[in-house]
Amino acid sequence: MNYKKMFPMFKNNKGIVYLDNSALTFKPYEVIEEGNNFYEKYSISTRTSDSILGIEVAKKIIDSRKIIGNFIDAKLNETLFTSGTTESLNLAISMLSKIIYDGEIILTYFNHNSNIIPFFEQFKNNNCKFIFALDTNDIISKITNKTKIISLSQITNNFNINFDLKKIYEIASKKNIILINDAAQAISHEKVTLKNSDIIAFSSNKIFGPTGMGILAIKENLLEKLSPQKWGGGQVINVKGCNWTSKNDIQKFEPGTLNFAGIFQFKKAIEFISNIGYETINKIEMELANYAYEKLIKVKDLQLASKKGDKIIMFNIKNISSQDVASYLGHNNIYVRSGVFCAHSFTNLKGYDKSYVRLSLSFYNTKTDINKLVKYLKKGEYFDFL
Numbered sequence: 001m002n003y004k005k006m007f008p009m010f011k012n013n014k015g016i017v018y019l020d021n022s023a024l025t026f027k028p029y030e031v032i033e034e035g036n037n038f039y040e041k042y043s044i045s046t047r048t049s050d051s052i053l054g055i056e057v058a059k060k061i062i063d064s065r066k067i068i069g070n071f072i073d074a075k076l077n078e079t080l081f082t083s084g085t086t087e088s089l090n091l092a093i094s095m096l097s098k099i100i101y102d103g104e105i106i107l108t109y110f111n112h113n114s115n116i117i118p119f120f121e122q123f124k125n126n127n128c129k130f131i132f133a134l135d136t137n138d139i140i141s142k143i144t145n146k147t148k149i150i151s152l153s154q155i156t157n158n159f160n161i162n163f164d165l166k167k168i169y170e171i172a173s174k175k176n177i178i179l180i181n182d183a184a185q186a187i188s189h190e191k192v193t194l195k196n197s198d199i200i201a202f203s204s205n206k207i208f209g210p211t212g213m214g215i216l217a218i219k220e221n222l223l224e225k226l227s228p229q230k231w232g233g234g235q236v237i238n239v240k241g242c243n244w245t246s247k248n249d250i251q252k253f254e255p256g257t258l259n260f261a262g263i264f265q266f267k268k269a270i271e272f273i274s275n276i277g278y279e280t281i282n283k284i285e286m287e288l289a290n291y292a293y294e295k296l297i298k299v300k301d302l303q304l305a306s307k308k309g310d311k312i313i314m315f316n317i318k319n320i321s322s323q324d325v326a327s328y329l330g331h332n333n334i335y336v337r338s339g340v341f342c343a344h345s346f347t348n349l350k351g352y353d354k355s356y357v358r359l360s361l362s363f364y365n366t367k368t369d370i371n372k373l374v375k376y377l378k379k380g381e382y383f384d385f386l
């Protein structure tokens, strides 16, 4: 099956080898067309509610919320639209900082900055201690009676840590600890479910959907205790003097005009990935990951930092900066990344380099992509490519 045919980026960028899927995935035709579909046929606000099209758009938004929520086993009233994982995490952490004033918060060294810095900022006036952990066992060993929140990524965007979310949640939920799953990476590779965490955040841009869209799913019983951290139109029942009364449904948390076109496209993206299925995706990606590993270990001076089977592969080339490697590949139409990928905390650990080259796979990649990458790495003309 030639999956690349489903994505116009491949047609319009002949010969592109795209290996930065952790940053953004390409969009299939049907997702792109759905944006036009909204603007050409439905371009009405849900607030224009006394009209045929206004009602139709509102129905479609509810339908999208249902389908996207269902995808992660969240109910309609547990699924909030945001602009992406970063906004989802910022909102969740901000809301939590208004109900948790002391105690301990466990984060991991491999968290994305979006799952660390909002904690530092939102909790800076609270009396909370941050504790960093390495893996599942380390998290469990660091849980105490003071632990209030654990926040991790089901799949990280750097080293493959394999957190056992089910095991962590079993312990956390018994101790009333809130577990946050930053599913930005996991969502395009494997099942993500609100059954094994209290809060889930992800972006649609990494799941073949539009940029500027995301989900914040919060379990009903927790959401009831939280108050919005954004205010404006759409959430108000009435205003009397300086007091206002809030609606008591999901709209309470979503003031302002939503990204309707984005929501239409997001739903299409979820349908797209559902049709292909995680099983197929995983099979293709695993085969590619193993293939890439076998090829990369044979490249002279290449120091592989990931394990066999990792779908995100980190490496360095001896005595060449990671940016020089990425730049050389990038100018040869091979897209990878260099740096620490907004996950600076792991560089505090011993044994890790300050920067890496990263390639991240998607199901539309092929062995030909890997062969081209390896061919250029073997050539190694790092300073002679422009």
Ligand SMILES: Cc1ncc(COP(=O)(O)O)c(C=O)c1O
Pocket (backbone or CB within 6 Å): 022, 023, 084, 085, 086, 087, 112, 114, 115, 153, 155, 156, 157, 182, 184, 185, 203, 205
């Ligand atoms: C694990 C993880 N969390 C959070 C983010 C932030 O996602 P976004 O930039 O879509 O908000 C990313 C982005 O790469 C990520 O990989």
